[in-house]
Each structure stands twice: as structure tokens, then as C-alpha cells.
Amino acid sequence: MSSSTELTEKKVFLLKSLDGVIFEVEESVAVQLEVIRELIEGDCARPFISLYNVTSEILALVIEYCKHHAETCSGGTSATIADEDLKTFDNEFMNVDENILLELCSAADYLDIKSLFELTCRTLASLIKDRTIIEVRKMFNVENDFSVVEEKAVRKEFAWAFK
Amino acid sequence: MMLWKRILLKNLVKRVGKSNFRGKEDDAQNFMADSLVIGHKVEGSPRMPKRKVRNVESNKDKVKKQKTRENNEINEGYDAVDRISDLPDHIVHHIFALLHCPKDVARTSILSKRWKSIFDSYLTFDFDERYFRVHWGRGKHNRIKAREMQKKNFKNCIEKSLAARLEPKSCIHKFRLYVNNLNDKLAYCMDRWLSAAVDKNVKELEVHVNVKRNQYLLPDVILMSEAITSLKLSGCVSLFCFTAVKLCNLRELSMKKSLVTEAMIQKVEHGCPLIEDLRLVHCRGPVCLRISELVKLRRVELHECDTLSSVEIEASNLETFWYHGQNNQPCKFNMTGCQNLKQLTLNAGEMTDEMFQNCISKFPLLEKLFLKECNSLDKITIISGKLKSLALNQCMMLQEANINTPSLFSLEYSGHKMSFPSMNISGLREAKFHFNPSSKDSYISELQKFFGNFDQFKDFKLIMHSKQNMTILENPREVRFVRYIDEKLELTTSKSSVLRSVDSWLRALHRKRLTVVSSSSEFSKCIHTLIMNREDDSYCCRYYSRKCWRHYLAGVKMSEILNNSDKTTYEFKWRSTPVSC
Numbered sequence: 005m006s007s008s009t010e011l012t013e014k015k016v017f018l019l020k021s022l023d024g025v026i027f028e029v030e031e032s033v034a035v036q037l038e039v040i041r042e043l044i045e046g047d048c049a050r051p052f053i054s055l056y057n058v059t060s061e062i063l064a065l066v067i068e069y070c071k072h073h074a075e076t077c078s079g080g081t082s083a084t085i086a087d088e089d090l091k092t093f094d095n096e097f098m099n100v101d102e103n104i105l106l107e108l109c110s111a112a113d114y115l116d117i118k119s120l121f122e123l124t125c126r127t128l129a130s131l132i133k134d135r136t137i138i139e140v141r142k143m144f145n146v147e148n149d150f151s152v153v154e155e156k157a158v159r160k161e162f163a164w165a166f167k
Numbered sequence: 168m169m170l171w172k173r174i175l176l177k178n179l180v181k182r183v184g185k186s187n188f189r190g191k192e193d194d195a196q197n198f199m200a201d202s203l204v205i206g207h208k209v210e211g212s213p214r215m216p217k218r219k220v221r222n223v224e225s226n227k228d229k230v231k232k233q234k235t236r237e238n239n240e241i242n243e244g245y246d247a248v249d250r251i252s253d254l255p256d257h258i259v260h261h262i263f264a265l266l267h268c269p270k271d272v273a274r275t276s277i278l279s280k281r282w283k284s285i286f287d288s289y290l291t292f293d294f295d296e297r298y299f300r301v302h303w304g305r306g307k308h309n310r311i312k313a314r315e316m317q318k319k320n321f322k323n324c325i326e327k328s329l330a331a332r333l334e335p336k337s338c339i340h341k342f343r344l345y346v347n348n349l350n351d352k353l354a355y356c357m358d359r360w361l362s363a364a365v366d367k368n369v370k371e372l373e374v375h376v377n378v379k380r381n382q383y384l385l386p387d388v389i390l391m392s393e394a395i396t397s398l399k400l401s402g403c404v405s406l407f408c409f410t411a412v413k414l415c416n417l418r419e420l421s422m423k424k425s426l427v428t429e430a431m432i433q434k435v436e437h438g439c440p441l442i443e444d445l446r447l448v449h450c451r452g453p454v455c456l457r458i459s460e461l462v463k464l465r466r467v468e469l470h471e472c473d474t475l476s477s478v479e480i481e482a483s484n485l486e487t488f489w490y491h492g493q494n495n496q497p498c499k500f501n502m503t504g505c506q507n508l509k510q511l512t513l514n515a516g517e518m519t520d521e522m523f524q525n526c527i528s529k530f531p532l533l534e535k536l537f538l539k540e541c542n543s544l545d546k547i548t549i550i551s552g553k554l555k556s557l558a559l560n561q562c563m564m565l566q567e568a569n570i571n572t573p574s575l576f577s578l579e580y581s582g583h584k585m586s587f588p589s590m591n592i593s594g595l596r597e598a599k600f601h602f603n604p605s606s607k608d609s610y611i612s613e614l615q616k617f618f619g620n621f622d623q624f625k626d627f628k629l630i631m632h633s634k635q636n637m638t639i640l641e642n643p644r645e646v647r648f649v650r651y652i653d654e655k656l657e658l659t660t661s662k663s664s665v666l667r668s669v670d671s672w673l674r675a676l677h678r679k680r681l682t683v684v685s686s687s688s689e690f691s692k693c694i695h696t697l698i699m700n701r702e703d704d705s706y707c708c709r710y711y712s713r714k715c716w717r718h719y720l721a722g723v724k725m726s727e728i729l730n731n732s733d734k735t736t737y738e739f740k741w742r743s744t745p746v747s748c
């Protein structure tokens with residue numbers, strides 16, 4: 005394949021984050037954002053797309069994630085190795101602090117990236133699972149706004165869950 | 168121009184409605200003039216809108232507190248801000264679903280008022296009598312009393328929560344009910360609860376009845392529901408009804424430990440034309456399973472149904488078939504119309520060579536074949552250009568397996584001895600072998616012959632392991648220098664899967680020795696890093712309450728023998744309690 009055809013084949017999109025940082029991504033990466041894919045398929049995508057709900061810090065992570073997934077899936081390796089590879093990458097990718105994780109989760113929901121949404125939700129679930137209420141409150145800074153009487157009533161309602 | 172604008176606007180409104188941020192349509196239109204905008208531009212500081220202000224009237228002080236916190240937030244970054252409560256309800260509901268345990272989900276409602284309201288709007292209802300167990304003292308009298316108490320608490324809880332959470336909703340997603348000890352009174356209540364769920368157009372319904380004698384008959388309204396897509400019954404719940412079954416949107420039907428009759432299956436076949444997934448587990452009753460009208464069928468699983476002796480399935484879309492026989496009960500298969508089958512799992516002790524050959528010849532597109540405990544197989548031949556995955560496990564009488572499968576990617580074998588007289592597996596990337604050899608000497612020589620004979624193993628790395636020891640050979644041919652061979656063998660071409668194997672082997676703790684034979688320093692360096700550089704990875708088990716092997720390791724003794732191919736040995740010492748990082 006000559007280099008000129010390669011150039012015409014690779015479409016590039018510019019994504020602008022909430023704080024004005026512009027990211028250049030290839031089409032294979034951009035289509036993983038379901039929001040953008042819908043636009044591309046509807047033929048109304050412009051090369052310059054502003055994403056006003058995602059900060060540059062999070063967008064950079066999201067693009068890194070999509071890039072890796074796009075490369076691994078098209079890399080010609082067989083499905084099983086690619087699967088294992090992605091699992092390792094995903095595990096490492098989730099090694100971030102809780103706040104980034106939450107932002108990634110809402111970004112994935114908003115940009116409609118199903119695999120990243122599943123991954124972040126699964127990680128959040130594993131953080132909540134098997135932890136006491138006090139531990140969860142502390143980890144995510146959830147403020148207890150129940151009065152003593154109210155809390156007692158809720159505890160009574162769900163007494164079976166605290167056995 | 169107008170067209171894309173309209174589509175975009177539609178999308179935009181959809182997104183904005185779905186996410187946390189509220190936007191106005193005309194605002195959005197302004198931004199579209201110069202570029203493509205997804206979402207809604209937020210005034211002021213980029214981090215500002217993340218916090219929703221709740222209870223404005225009722226709690227003014229708190230709003231103030233929140234505002235000061237927001238200002239601090241810009242300076243201090245992320246610290247001490249509750250962001251999880253700001254996630255939209257549908258995300259938290261998804262996390263709830265992933266928690267799997269109804270106890271964990273219910274417990275979150277005590278976190279704060281916001282979480283209580285998230286739980287109240289959750290569309291899944293899960294009631295399990297086992298969580299209401301009351302501990303009794305000695306004596307029959309106390310036991311009866313405790314059981315009554317348990318029933319009463321359980322019923323009260325359901326009644327209350329249905330009144331508070333189910334009543335206000337127009338539709339719900341899932342309803343699950345687990346009941347111990349059925350009596351007439353309870354059956355009457357169950358009818359009422361399940362009908363209430365059906366009234367709210369429940370999509371997924373699960374009913375478990377854990378009793379020995381009584382049978383619970385599902386109320387007729389359930390069997391006529393248009394909304395149900397998934398129905399899972401377990402224990403003494405019966406699909407039996409005098410009228411017809413008509414679940415026109417049912418996709419998934421699973422019956423476990425239930426009584427199933429052929430007439431019942433026929434009724435299902437007529438009344439549920441969209442079934443894609445059918446599972447019968449430990450079911451009594453059917454002698455012959457005959458299915459020909461379910462054209463959408465994609466997966467069938469039959470596990471240990473002890474009366475089943477004949478399976479006839481004609482479903483051109485069937486992709487997965489799993490049969491697990493019971494107590495060597497012979498079973499005939501007639502699956503002529505399933506030419507699109509991709510995955511076949513058989514655990515059939517009475518299946519003969521001829522039956523097997525006949526069976527797989529019907530599936531030209533088969534990609535995965537798993538055989539386990541097929542103890543009547545003696546000599547088999549598998550020829551396929553499509554097969555990617557093959558497992559032959561514990562087929563104890565198997566003497567010979569001739570495999571001609573150039574696309575095969577992964578191979579698994581466990582049994583007495585090697586028995587592959589002819590093999591064409593040029594596409595192989597990973598393999599697992601597990602032997603229970605009769606005599607050690609012959610076993611080692613057989614193995615050496617095996618790895619020497621097949622050129623296909625040239626690029627592989629060989630991992631051998633038992634409970635205490637693991638040996639890794641970068642070149643499988645070096646097996647001839649090894650005096651003792653452990654029972655489990657793994658072959659792989661990828662370096663990362665070697666590292667994963669070492670990691671998961673160490674996970675079981677108290678392993679003694681790891682030996683690496685390698686001619687390339689790069690390969691041994693990777694393993695060295697995995698074992699020795701563990702302190703750097705302080706994040707390693709942040710998500711787990713149980714700590715991994717790194718936290719239990721007290722010390723590693725390393726010794727090297729350098730010649731043609733370097734041999735490195737690591738010996739491990741363990742401690743009984745983990746060190747936290």
C-alpha cells in the first residue's frame with residue numbers, strides 16, 4: 005500500500021476538552037466513543053468536536069484506553085491473546101485513585117464507551133463490596149446526613165442486611 | 168446543514184437528559200455555530216458544576232457548607248469531596264447490579280439520604296428468606312417458634328417494601344424470590360407478590376422454592392405475561408398449568424431441580440417462540456427432549472437430568488450446546504438441523520467412538536470442543552479447519568486422539584498418558600497438559616519423545632508445576648535434562664502469559680521453589696522483576712480485603728548456575744500474616 009492512500013484512509017478528529025485542551029485522535033479510536041460514532045454514521049461529524057463535560061485530565065485517560073483497545077483488537081493477534089492482553093491492561097488502568105475512577109465512570113457513561121463503563125462500574129462495585137458502611141463513607145467522603153432517629157429507622161428497615 | 172443540525176440537536180438533548188448536566192436547547196444551538204459540541208458548556212470554573220445542590224429549602228446551612236467546600240475544592244484539588252453521591256442514579260443502579268448480593272445493595276441505603284433515595288428508585292427487587300434466619304435454642308418447640316418468627320419477619324419485610332417501593336413505580340426490571348419451607352399460607356402470599364411484580368411489567372423473574380415435598384404452581388398471570396424476557400425457576404416450582412403458556416417475549420428459560428414433563432416442553436415450544444437460551448439443570452421427568460420449533464434458539468444446556476435418554480434438537484441458529492450426563496445414563500443425540508453449532512461441551516460417560524464421530528460430523532463450523540469424562544471413548548479422530556479450542560479432560564479410556572486441526576489455537580489435555588499419534592496443530596499458541604502417570608520413568612521418556620517429535624513446539628516456553636515446585640524452560644526441548652517432571656504442564660508462546668502463570672501459581676501461597684532455565688537474559692529478567700521488585704507496587708491489592716502473595720512473602724533465596732543456558736532458582740519463605748503496605 006502506498007503512503008498516499010494510507011494518508012487519505014486515516015481520518016483524524018480533534019476533540020476539545022472542557023478546559024480547552026485539544027486532542028488529535030484517529031477514526032479507529034474516535035468510533036469507540038459511541039457519541040461520536042453516531043455522528044460519523046449519521047454523516048454529521050465535523051473534524052472538530054467539543055466535549056464540554058470532560059476535563060483534559062480525564063479525556064487523556066479515556067483516549068489512552070480507547071487507543072490501547074483499538075490497537076489490540078486490530079493487531080492481528082488471535083482473540084485469546086488479545087483478550088488476556090486487554091485484561092492485564094484494564095487491571096493496570098484501574099490503578100487510579102477513587103476520584104479519578106468516578107470521573108472516568110461518568111465520562112464513560114457520557115461518551116457512551118460500554119467497555120470502559122463496565123470496567124469502572126465493576127471496579128467501583130469491588131470497592132464497595134465487603135466493606136462496612138463506615139469504611140465506604142470514609143473512602144468516598146460520603147457525609148452521613150441522617151439524624152440519630154432517622155438512622156435507627158433505616159437500620160431497622162434493613163435489619164436483615166446487617167446480620 | 169439543517170439535517171445534521173437536527174440530528175445533532177436530538178443527540179444532544181438525549182445526552183444532556185441522560186447525564187447530570189442540565190442544558191438548554193438554544194444554548195446548545197449557539198455553540199454549534201462554530202464547531203461541533205457534545206454536551207453543554209458550563210459557566211464559570213471548569214470544576215464547578217460537579218455538585219448538585221440538594222434539599223435547598225429544608226437545609227440552607229448545608230448549602231452554605233457545600234458552597235464553601237466548592238471554593239476550597241478549586242484550591243485543594245480532589246480531597247475530601249463526596250463525588251460518588253453525585254453520580255446519576257442509573258450509574259449507581261448499574262453498580263448495584265454488579266454487587267450481586269442483595270445485602271450489600273440494601274446496606275448502602277444507610278450511607279446517607281441521597282443513597283436511600285437511590286436505593287428507593289432501584290428497579291430490582293430481591294427477597295431471600297435465608298437472610299432472615301433466626302437462631303434457635305435446643306428443642307423442637309424452640310425450633311418451630313424460630314421458624315415461625317423467620318417467616319413472619321420475611322413476610323413483613325416484603326409487604327413493607329412492596330408497598331413503599333413497588334407501588335409507586337410503573338415498571339420494574341427484576342424480581343427475585345427465594346423461599347424455604349412452603350405452606351399454603353405462604354403460597355398464597357407468593358401468588359400475590361409475583362402477580363404484583365407482573366402487574367408492574369417485570370422483565371426478569373426468578374423464583375426459588377427450597378422444599379422437599381410441596382410443589383408451588385406459578386400463578387397463571389405469570390405464564391401469560393408479555394413483558395417477561397427471562398424466567399428462572401429453581402426447586403419445587405412448576406410450570407405446570409391447565410391453560411396454555413404464552414410468554415411471547417421470553418428469551419431465557421432456566422429450570423433447576425424441577426419436575427419437567429415432555430408435555431410442558433411442548434407447551435413452552437408453542438407459547439414462547441422467541442426463546443434463545445434454554446437450560447435444564449438437575450431436572451426430573453423428561454425422557455426425550457424434542458425441540459424443533461424454536462428457531463431463535465442459540466444456547467441449550469442440559470445438566471445431569473437423570474431420566475433423559477434422547478435429545479432431538481433442530482435449530483439452525485444454535486451456537487452452543489452443553490450436555491452433562493448423569494450416572495452413565497446413555498443418551499442418544501440427534502442434532503441434524505444444527506449445522507451452525509460453534510461450541511460443543513460433552514460430559515457423556517456412555518458415548519461411544521461411533522456416536523461421537525457421528526455427532527461431530529454434523530457440525531462443520533465447530534470452533535470449540537470440550538470433552539470431559541467421556542469414559543467410553545477409545546480412539547477418536549478430529550479433522551477440522553475451523554476448530555480453535557480443544558479440551559480432552561479425564562477421558563480415562565482414551566488411547567488415541569488423532570488431531571488434524573491447523574487453526575487450533577489452544578489445546579488442553581488431562582488423563583493417564585500421552586496419546587496423540589498424529590497431530591497437525593500448526594496454529595497452536597497455548598497448551599495445557601495434566602498427567603496422572605502410572606510409572607515415572609516411562610512417563611519422562613514419553614514426554615521427552617513428545618516434545619522432541621513435534622516441531623510445532625519450537626517457539627514455546629514450557630512451564631511445569633506441582634503444589635511445591637515450578638520449573639520454566641524457555642526451550643521445551645531442554646526437558647531432556649530435567650530429572651523430575653511435575654504433573655502439570657503448560658505451553659505458551661507469549662511471555663506475558665508465563666508471567667501470569669507464575670503470578671497465579673504464587674497466589675496459592677507456601678510454594679517452595681521456582682526454577683528458570685533460559686538462554687536469553689531478557690526472559691529471566693522479566694521473571695526476576697516479578698518476584699524481586701514487589702515493594703514498588705504498593706497499589707497491588709488496594710481493591711481486595713484479602714492480600715496477595717506479595718504481602719505474605721518473608722524472603723526469597725536466589726541461586727544461579729551459569730553455563731550454556733542459565734539456571735536460576737528461587738526459594739521462598741512465607742509468613743503467616745500479611746504485611747500491609
